Amino acid sequence: MEEQGIQLIVGLGNPGPQYAGTRHNAGYWLVDRIVERAGVELRPDxxxxxxxxxxxxxxxxxxxxxxxxxxxxxxxxxxxxCRYFDIRPEAVLIAYDELDLPVGSVKLKLGGGHGGHNGIRDSMAALGSRDFWRLRIGIGHPGAKEQVIGYVLSRPSRVDMDAILEVVDQAEGCLPELLAGEYQRVMNRLHARP
Incomplete structure (x- = not known):
């Protein structure tokens, strides 16, 4: 049986030019790429x-x-x-930066905890559900807990940025399957990466 496809993709990040190129905005980069490829425009609402x-x-x-x-x-x-367009949590995909995945990796999963990510924690609370899809974009870990805030709010090296944008491109390339609810096929494609 085919599952319901994605109806809403949310990219997590912080607004403003001072945050634009920071690791914490990896989720924004996916939405930007989809918008660019689709030839549509993001509008403030x-x-x-x-x-x-x-x-x-x-x-x-x-x-x-x-x-x-x-x-x-x-x-x-x-x-x-979600309220306005009557979109259920299972039809939502949230893309965000993931400290616990190495740079250049990406994972798709349904449900789970927040893993200490404040954007996911707040999303779970606001939806009253954890049963949404997550696209975890690996940004690596600085090595020590006390360095995390500075790390996620800083810009990756050129090499790391290229690796992150490469997996963002690969995730964007899975859009037809995500819309069709072919999640296992997407996982097979994305998780096969080294």
Whole structure:
């Protein structure tokens, strides 16, 4: 049986030029890539506290969201869009930076905990559910817990940035399968990477 496809992709990040190239904005980069390839435009929408775009295709409409509430309050924008468009958590994909995955890796999974990620923690609370899809974009770990905040809010090296953007491209290339609910096929493609 085919599962329901993704209807909303949320990229987590922090708004403003000072955060644009930082590791914590890896989720934004996926939404930016999809928008660029689809030839649509993200538009500010005050009622959704974020930038929103729509891509229309054979499988219906896909909404794209970049919350502008700052990472710790990402759930506000996400919940507002889900309520307005009547989108269930299982049809949501949240893309975000993952400290526990090496740079150049990406993992897709349904449900789970927040793993200490404040954007995911807030999204779970706002949705009242943990049963949404997550695209975890590996940014590596600085090695010590006390270095994490500075690390995620700093820019990756050119080599690391290229590796992160390569997996963002690969995830964007899986969009047709995500929209069709072919999650196992996406996992097979993305998780096969070294």
């Amino acid at each position: 005050a009622k959704f506290q974020g930038l929103l775009a729509r891509v229309s295709g054979d499988g219906g409409d896909l909404r794209l969201l970049k919350p502008t509430t700052f990472m710790n309050h990402s759930g506000r924008a996400l919940a507002a869009v």
